[in-house]
Amino acid sequence: MNLTLYVWRQKNAGDKGRMDKYEAKDISPDMSFLEMLDVVNEDLEREGKDPIAFDHDCREGICGTCSLNVNGVAHGPEKGTTVCQLHMRNFKDGDKIYIEPWRAKAFPVVKDLIVDRSAFDRIMQAGGFVSVGTGGAPDANAIPISKEAAEDAFDAAACIGCGACVAACKNASAMLFVAAKVSHLANLPQGKVEAKRRVVNMINQMDLEGFGNCTNYYECQAACPKEISVKFIAQMNREYFRSLRYKEK
Amino acid sequence: MALDSQVPSGPMSEKWDKHKFDLKVVSPANKRKFHIIVVGTGLAGGSAAASFAELGYKVTAFCYQDSPRRAHSIAAQGGINAAKNYQNDNDSVYRLFYDTVKGGDFRSREANVYRLAQLSENIIDQCVAQGVPFARDYGGELANRSFGGALVSRTFYARGQTGQQLLLGCYQALARQIGLGAVEMHGRSEMLDLVVVDGHAKGIIVRDMVTGEIKSYAADAVVLATGGYGNVFYLSTNAMGCNVTAAYRAYKKGAFFANPCYTQIHPTCIPVHGDYQSKLTLMSESLRNDGRIWVPKKKGETRSPNDIPEDERDYYLERKYPSYGNLAPRDIASRSAKEVCDEGRGVGETGMGVYLDFSDAINRLGEDTIRARYGNLFHMYEKITDENPYQVPMRIFPAPHYTMGGLWVDYNLMSNLPGLFVIGEANFSDHGANRLGASALMQGLADGYFVIPYTIGHYLAGVTPGEVKADHGEFKKSEEDVKQRVHKLLSIDGKRTVDDFHRQLGRLMWEECGMARNEEGLKKALEEIPKIRDEFWENVKVVGENEELNQCLERAGRVVDFLEFAELMCEDALDRDESCGGHFREEHQTEEGEALRNDDNYTHVSAWEFTEVGKKPNLHKEPLEFEEVPLAQRSYK
Numbered sequence: 022m023n024l025t026l027y028v029w030r031q032k033n034a035g036d037k038g039r040m041d042k043y044e045a046k047d048i049s050p051d052m053s054f055l056e057m058l059d060v061v062n063e064d065l066e067r068e069g070k071d072p073i074a075f076d077h078d079c080r081e082g083i084c085g086t087c088s089l090n091v092n093g094v095a096h097g098p099e100k101g102t103t104v105c106q107l108h109m110r111n112f113k114d115g116d117k118i119y120i121e122p123w124r125a126k127a128f129p130v131v132k133d134l135i136v137d138r139s140a141f142d143r144i145m146q147a148g149g150f151v152s153v154g155t156g157g158a159p160d161a162n163a164i165p166i167s168k169e170a171a172e173d174a175f176d177a178a179a180c181i182g183c184g185a186c187v188a189a190c191k192n193a194s195a196m197l198f199v200a201a202k203v204s205h206l207a208n209l210p211q212g213k214v215e216a217k218r219r220v221v222n223m224i225n226q227m228d229l230e231g232f233g234n235c236t237n238y239y240e241c242q243a244a245c246p247k248e249i250s251v252k253f254i255a256q257m258n259r260e261y262f263r264s265l266r267y268k269e270k
Numbered sequence: 271m272a273l274d275s276q277v278p279s280g281p282m283s284e285k286w287d288k289h290k291f292d293l294k295v296v297s298p299a300n301k302r303k304f305h306i307i308v309v310g311t312g313l314a315g316g317s318a319a320a321s322f323a324e325l326g327y328k329v330t331a332f333c334y335q336d337s338p339r340r341a342h343s344i345a346a347q348g349g350i351n352a353a354k355n356y357q358n359d360n361d362s363v364y365r366l367f368y369d370t371v372k373g374g375d376f377r378s379r380e381a382n383v384y385r386l387a388q389l390s391e392n393i394i395d396q397c398v399a400q401g402v403p404f405a406r407d408y409g410g411e412l413a414n415r416s417f418g419g420a421l422v423s424r425t426f427y428a429r430g431q432t433g434q435q436l437l438l439g440c441y442q443a444l445a446r447q448i449g450l451g452a453v454e455m456h457g458r459s460e461m462l463d464l465v466v467v468d469g470h471a472k473g474i475i476v477r478d479m480v481t482g483e484i485k486s487y488a489a490d491a492v493v494l495a496t497g498g499y500g501n502v503f504y505l506s507t508n509a510m511g512c513n514v515t516a517a518y519r520a521y522k523k524g525a526f527f528a529n530p531c532y533t534q535i536h537p538t539c540i541p542v543h544g545d546y547q548s549k550l551t552l553m554s555e556s557l558r559n560d561g562r563i564w565v566p567k568k569k570g571e572t573r574s575p576n577d578i579p580e581d582e583r584d585y586y587l588e589r590k591y592p593s594y595g596n597l598a599p600r601d602i603a604s605r606s607a608k609e610v611c612d613e614g615r616g617v618g619e620t621g622m623g624v625y626l627d628f629s630d631a632i633n634r635l636g637e638d639t640i641r642a643r644y645g646n647l648f649h650m651y652e653k654i655t656d657e658n659p660y661q662v663p664m665r666i667f668p669a670p671h672y673t674m675g676g677l678w679v680d681y682n683l684m685s686n687l688p689g690l691f692v693i694g695e696a697n698f699s700d701h702g703a704n705r706l707g708a709s710a711l712m713q714g715l716a717d718g719y720f721v722i723p724y725t726i727g728h729y730l731a732g733v734t735p736g737e738v739k740a741d742h743g744e745f746k747k748s749e750e751d752v753k754q755r756v757h758k759l760l761s762i763d764g765k766r767t768v769d770d771f772h773r774q775l776g777r778l779m780w781e782e783c784g785m786a787r788n789e790e791g792l793k794k795a796l797e798e799i800p801k802i803r804d805e806f807w808e809n810v811k812v813v814g815e816n817e818e819l820n821q822c823l824e825r826a827g828r829v830v831d832f833l834e835f836a837e838l839m840c841e842d843a844l845d846r847d848e849s850c851g852g853h854f855r856e857e858h859q860t861e862e863g864e865a866l867r868n869d870d871n872y873t874h875v876s877a878w879e880f881t882e883v884g885k886k887p888n889l890h891k892e893p894l895e896f897e898e899v900p901l902a903q904r905s906y907k
């Protein structure tokens with residue numbers, strides 16, 4: 022099939038940026054979306070033109086590197102799918118496709134479709150961990166954890182840190198990402214010990230980074246490639262209020 | 271040069287404890303004076319960097335992704351081994367040790383493997399303490415599954431995302447240290463050279479992948495944890511950015527490269543489907559717990575799999591290896607698949623595929639149970655192939671996956687260059703000629719959490735901190751070399767793309783140095799590779815400039831190294847005139863087509879020393895001794 026692409030090009034953080042038009046020819050329905058872009062890029066390179074820069078690595082939907090807005094939707098039209106796992110059979114001959122980077126104040130564009138998501142790392146550094154050092158851990162079976170709690174923790178821990186939740190939210194809020202980490206650890210006995218500090222520190226950092234507020238649109242859950250549930254936002258809010266009460270004491 | 275493995279004396283089970291006591295220790299007050307560079311923050315590098323910082327060392331770490339959370343360790347699906355014997359199925363440190371030595375086809379260093387098996391238990395404890403949500407039973411205890419090459423259930427897992435969960439645990443530990451200011455982390459940074467001063471590794475040259483700035487970093491020791499080189503085949507299960515660059519540049523600076531020809535071709539991947547394909551996707555080995563592998567008995571079968579009656583199917587692994595069956599080790603399972611496809615019994619459009627069938631398991635356990643075990647893998651399979659594996663058998667084929675070869679290290683995980691340590695997939699040490707499933711995660715974390723934090727102290731205790739600074743002449747020289755190479759790449763302005771060359775090299779390597787190798791093919795490859803390389807330097811087109819984010823330039827730099835490294839791989843494969851594990855020389859097989867070792871001449875590690883590009887490297891041998899597990903032909907029947 023043949024497609025027309027409109028792609029955001031921006032030389033660097035300082036550049037204003039614009040949409041450019043490209044033709045993608047002879048695209049097979051079995052290609053992934055990124056393989057389609059590879060084809061376009063290889064043609065550009067042959068012509069000596071700057072290929073379209075986009076972030077990607079594992080191409081298996083797990084590293085969270087890929088990050089494209091396709092026709093205004095973070096990761097494109099298929100539910101529960103990263104854009105590296107999106108296949109061209111979801112499109113048809115003659116389609117026009119608009120490709121843009123994540124748009125959020127806290128994720129500045131680095132080049133073309135690549136953004137800087139280091140704000141997520143800094144939120145993690147503020148508290149997204151259990152403060153145990155290497156060595157001295159008790160036997161792994163010393164503390165039984167119910168299957169339900171482990172599964173619940175896992176459901177939250179499945180977050181790949183891609184940032185689609187932020188890109189999809191009209192307030193550019195990072196609540197789903199932060200809630201996923203807070204809940205993952207709060208659901209396990211090992212993480213409970215410092216749950217109160219963690220939630221406060223992470224939320225403070227999130228605010229500092231310039232992410233917006235959550236006003237319950239739930240676009241984040243709809244865009245999330247790992248289908249992280251907004252119920253974790255509710256859990257985080259509970260954790261947060263509990264920690265405030267704790268502080269006042 | 272004599273290669274001293276530094277393996278301690280004494281009984282196998284006491285070596286590590288004894289050695290730890292003999293290692294020098296740096297005092298707490300002095301630790302902060304020492305500066306360690308860690309390149310790569312996957313499971314191996316991430317765990318090492320966090321542990322160093324906890325001890326009080328000053329750490330600077332680098333990775334090429336934007337965040338350490340995205341290292342390719344994240345993609346590991348199936349699980350991690352540990353000799354916990356929680357299932358009471360008679361597992362033990364000794365059994366894990368034995369299985370690993372045997373699985374590696376007697377080409378690994380026994381003492382390293384024994385230590386690995388010992389430390390496996392601590393890893394699980396550590397990860398649980400960090401909040402890794404491993405699978406659990408209803409009683410609240412940890413669950414296990416089985417993996418290839420073992421008769422016990424010792425694999426711990428977190429759904430089909432074990433690597434992700436382990437890496438997040440390790441990333442969190444690292445994030446904590448970054449937050450505390452104990453680790454300085456540089457993402458989107460690529461190491462392009464190692465700097466050696468008076469024979470000691472003293473730092474690295476790094477390109478900032480956003481600004482293009484090429485910069486020197488000096489330290490008292492350098493740790494490489496840069497992963498494997500599977501992408502020499504172009505198509506592999508590795509991430510797009512995985513490379514040999516860091517290890518190869520260290521090799522060019524004098525570090526020995528050990529057993530580069532030992533590559534693992536994983537039996538269960540989604541088959542290749544088109545020229546445009548950029549990577550291959552693994553379907554975890556854990557699927558072999560419940561899936562049965564078969565092909566039609568008849569050549570050129572055209573019926574759809576569900577229409578082929580039971581007695582016209584050949585469950586070839588179960589037939590050939592009745593006791594291990596579908597859980598035969600990877601090298602054996604891969605070769606068997608190739609064999610039946612070569613016979614013309616392969617399935618799918620290209621004939622390069624075999625079935626992995628879940629219908630028996632679904633009938634026995636129900637679709638829900640199978641979904642709970644492998645849901646995400648089935649989902650991924652369906653997305654890629656547009657076929658529903660609950661209804662039709664999966665089609666799978668072997669693909670390059672893991673590299674057992676790597677930089678040579680001694681028992682302390684230090685290379686022959688003092689001060690250069692190598693951990694994780696980037697070193698060669700523990701898996702011999704074939705790695706068993708679920709043991710790479712184990713090795714990466716054992717190296718990073720529990721080995722190198724002790725052994726690096728022993729080295730540092732003997733050097734003066736901060737002796738060499740980044741303004742030393744050697745740094746300037748290396749920086750200049752790197753700049754010139756970049757400049758040259760950008761100025762060729764030829765006609766072919768970087769990927770075009772990479773694909774050409776990959777095809778050649780897959781044909782001649784892949785699942786099966788022979789003298790003629792290897793010699794042919796050794797003639798072809800320099801030609802591809804020469805054409806590359808004349809006819810590649812690398813667009814853009816250095817002073818910007820330039821993905822084309824990044825790829826070109828990696829392909830340059832693959833083009834030289836491929837030659838080293840073929841030299842090694844040619845020199846090792848025997849079959850062992852993943853290295854299958856067609857000239858050496860038993861009547862039944864199994865790998866036939868030549869213990870008299872090849873019970874050694876081949877460690878190669880760089881001479882000149884295009885010239886044969888020098889070979890150094892580390893003899894391997896088997897005190898505990900007597901050399902024997904592997905049998906999985």
Ligand SMILES: Cc1cc2nc3c(=O)[nH]c(=O)nc-3n(C[C@H](O)[C@H](O)[C@H](O)COP(=O)(O)OP(=O)(O)OC[C@H]3O[C@@H](n4cnc5c(N)ncnc54)[C@H](O)[C@@H]3O)c2cc1C
Nearest residue numbers: 310311312313314334343348349461497694695708710711
């Ligand atoms: C699809 C897949 C599934 C797997 N499943 C399993 C499994 O179930 N069980 C198991 O035990 N093993 C499994 N493995 C193997 C295992 O995942 C890897 O061997 C292991 O994770 C490697 O860890 P590492 O820390 O050595 O390297 P990696 O995790 O690859 O990390 C490499 C690091 O080095 C950095 N780096 C690389 N080059 C440079 C450079 N030039 N400059 C700067 N930084 C650089 C990267 O940014 C990264 O941080 C699997 C492998 C794959 C590919």
Ligand code: SF4
Nearest residue numbers: 180181183184186245
């Ligand atoms: S919550 Fe979902 S969308 Fe947000 S970062 Fe995690 S995986 Fe991505």
Ligand code: FES
Nearest residue numbers: 078080085087105
């Ligand atoms: S490239 Fe890794 S999730 Fe898409």
